[in-house]
Amino acid sequence: MKKSVAVLLVVAFVALSVLSLSRVASAEEIKMVGVITKIDIAGKDAKTATATLKDNKTEKLVVITINDDLTLDKFKDHRIVEGDEIRCKYEVIDGKNVSKLFRKTAGC
Amino acid sequence: MKQMVTITSTLLALLCAAGVWGAEHPGKSEIEKNGYKGPATCEECHPGTAKTFLDTVHWKHASKVDNVSNLDSKKEYGMKNRIYTMCNGNDIVNNLKEIPKNAEGKSKFTGCNTCHPGNHVSDVGSTGPEAQNAIDCLVCHSTDYDFRQRKPFKNAQGQVVMGQDRSTKAALAIAKPTVKNCMVCHEAAGGGVLVKRGFVFTKETDAHAAKGMVCVDCHKAKNHKIPTGFDPNNWANDGVRVACTDCHGDKPHKGLSAVYNNHTAKIACQTCHIPRTGGAVAKDFTVWEKGGDGFYEPTTLKQEANATVPVYAWYNKTVRNDQHFIGPNGSRKDGKSKIYPFKIFLGKAFYDQKTGKLLSMDFAPPMANGNTRAGVESAARTLGMKDPAAVAKNAVPGWQTIYFGSNHLVTKSKALNCVNCHGVNGVFNFRDLGYSDAEIKKLTNPELYFKQLIEKQKEEW
Numbered sequence: 001m002k003k004s005v006a007v008l009l010v011v012a013f014v015a016l017s018v019l020s021l022s023r024v025a026s027a028e029e030i031k032m033v034g035v036i037t038k039i040d041i042a043g044k045d046a047k048t049a050t051a052t053l054k055d056n057k058t059e060k061l062v063v064i065t066i067n068d069d070l071t072l073d074k075f076k077d078h079r080i081v082e083g084d085e086i087r088c089k090y091e092v093i094d095g096k097n098v099s100k101l102f103r104k105t106a107g108c
Numbered sequence: 109m110k111q112m113v114t115i116t117s118t119l120l121a122l123l124c125a126a127g128v129w130g131a132e133h134p135g136k137s138e139i140e141k142n143g144y145k146g147p148a149t150c151e152e153c154h155p156g157t158a159k160t161f162l163d164t165v166h167w168k169h170a171s172k173v174d175n176v177s178n179l180d181s182k183k184e185y186g187m188k189n190r191i192y193t194m195c196n197g198n199d200i201v202n203n204l205k206e207i208p209k210n211a212e213g214k215s216k217f218t219g220c221n222t223c224h225p226g227n228h229v230s231d232v233g234s235t236g237p238e239a240q241n242a243i244d245c246l247v248c249h250s251t252d253y254d255f256r257q258r259k260p261f262k263n264a265q266g267q268v269v270m271g272q273d274r275s276t277k278a279a280l281a282i283a284k285p286t287v288k289n290c291m292v293c294h295e296a297a298g299g300g301v302l303v304k305r306g307f308v309f310t311k312e313t314d315a316h317a318a319k320g321m322v323c324v325d326c327h328k329a330k331n332h333k334i335p336t337g338f339d340p341n342n343w344a345n346d347g348v349r350v351a352c353t354d355c356h357g358d359k360p361h362k363g364l365s366a367v368y369n370n371h372t373a374k375i376a377c378q379t380c381h382i383p384r385t386g387g388a389v390a391k392d393f394t395v396w397e398k399g400g401d402g403f404y405e406p407t408t409l410k411q412e413a414n415a416t417v418p419v420y421a422w423y424n425k426t427v428r429n430d431q432h433f434i435g436p437n438g439s440r441k442d443g444k445s446k447i448y449p450f451k452i453f454l455g456k457a458f459y460d461q462k463t464g465k466l467l468s469m470d471f472a473p474p475m476a477n478g479n480t481r482a483g484v485e486s487a488a489r490t491l492g493m494k495d496p497a498a499v500a501k502n503a504v505p506g507w508q509t510i511y512f513g514s515n516h517l518v519t520k521s522k523a524l525n526c527v528n529c530h531g532v533n534g535v536f537n538f539r540d541l542g543y544s545d546a547e548i549k550k551l552t553n554p555e556l557y558f559k560q561l562i563e564k565q566k567e568e569w
Contacts, residue, residue, distance in 0.1 A: 056400025078256040
């Protein structure tokens with residue numbers, strides 16, 4: 001079961017990279033869970049940031065672009081830091097993986 | 109009239125907040141000069157604050173509760189000691205600690221009382237000067253808090269300490285609490301971001317947030333007693349309450365919409381103005397799933413903030429509290445109830461084979477290795493139950509139904525209108541709500557709303 005999901009994800013990745021190569025903006029959302037290995041944000045007033053996630057399933061590094069204020073704020077005051085596990089949904093827009101949902105998984 | 113005054117004054121306060129506040133806290137230069145030394149610094153100008161804080165729900169995670177059945181009226185209840193199935197433990201059995209190593213040899217700190225403004229050495233409900241000095245005033249009052257500091261760690265004596273940002277920098281940014289300050293704990297209640305209620309408070313999701321309002325504009329506190337409402341699942345309270353009608357009165361609709369005022373005696377404001385709920389709809393605490401980091405979590409069926417259609421029920425603000433059910437009491441006939449929206453949550457956990465009572469779980473063992481019965485055993489031991497091993501071995505899985513109130517995510521534009529309820533296939537199940545066939549026939553007849561909506565249509569076009 002788990003494996004087939006992983007396979008599907010890889011297929012989705014491949015499909016998407018093909019799509020973005022051909023410069024077609026895709027509205028398809030990709031889901032992943034991974035650990036943050038790096039956050040790049042330029043200062044307190046930044047309107048955008050990138051976070052590198054290591055995909056739990058594929059171990060691949062994926063660079064996500066974050067534009068929403070709530071998440072940016074969590075980077076700025078360090079409520080989200082490197083090492084946190086994240087549940088993320090993103091869309092590929094102009095070759096960038098733009099975050100639609102970016103949440104810590106930590107639960108009970 | 110009175111409500112106009114309230115709303116105007118709220119708006120005025122908002123304007124002030126934007127202008128004067130955020131600008132300067134009168135104590136700033138003093139703090140700049142002498143540095144921040146914890147609550148003692150604040151006490152110089154706000155004497156007695158720390159002591160009174162120790163007597164609030166935010167410090168005690170408990171209070172006396174008088175509207176819930178099957179409780180001892182002399183005892184206090186809350187996150188400190190309750191046992192239910194949204195989170196199948198409490199501060200006592202799930203005291204903050206380092207969990208056993210998982211298969212990958214990793215450990216981590218976990219515990220319910222991380223959502224407490226103390227330092228854990230002075231824990232939930234502690235008293236005295238040491239407790240006063242341990243309060244994290246800045247987690248609620250600083251707009252420049254560094255959350256890297258707010259992490260559990262072990263001190264030299266081996267005690268688990270909850271860290272705080274006590275820097276002077278953070279203390280120079282004192283303000284009335286912002287949404288973010290409150291959301292430090294409220295956003296992730298129930299086992300993760302937006303899990304319990306899907307409570308996102310942004311301009312997209314809430315009409316009040318869109319007007320620039322913050323939590324404490326409604327939850328105005330005196331002496332740190334923060335008013336709450338009557339959510340059937342939020343028992344602990346500081347003895348003060350907040351309601352929609354405090355500001356709006358019960359006849360807030362004007363002109364063509366005045367018809368809605370005729371409904372407010374039987375239908376709560378939330379029913380029309382909060383047409384959606386969100387967050388987890390079911391969890392299984394008897395089976396945990398392994399995550400990518402090698403730790404286990406209870407199996408959880410999540411939903412986004414606005415993804416769930418509520419269930420409607422009569423509610424008289426008293427709560428039925430049984431082993432398999434926590435929810436509203438009320439009926440059409442008791443003269444006190446109104447129809448409210450709820451999210452129904454179903455939680456599976458272990459029950460005591462002998463007494464039929466819901467058991468609690470220490471999350472440390474299952475988090476490390478998925479062994480949920482070991483969690484039951486550890487909790488039973490902490491609570492001093494007889495023969496914890498047997499309790500755990502014989503425990504029987506079962507489901508509990510919980511009704512969660514729905515009091516945020518307010519909308520005007522998507523509020524329920526006549527057809528949403530009186531149309532065929534409306535959101536109400538009139539029969540379940542106690543209406544007779546003859547009444548239902550009338551309540552679903554277009555005669556009731558046709559003219560009204562035609563007028564409205566004309567107005568809009």
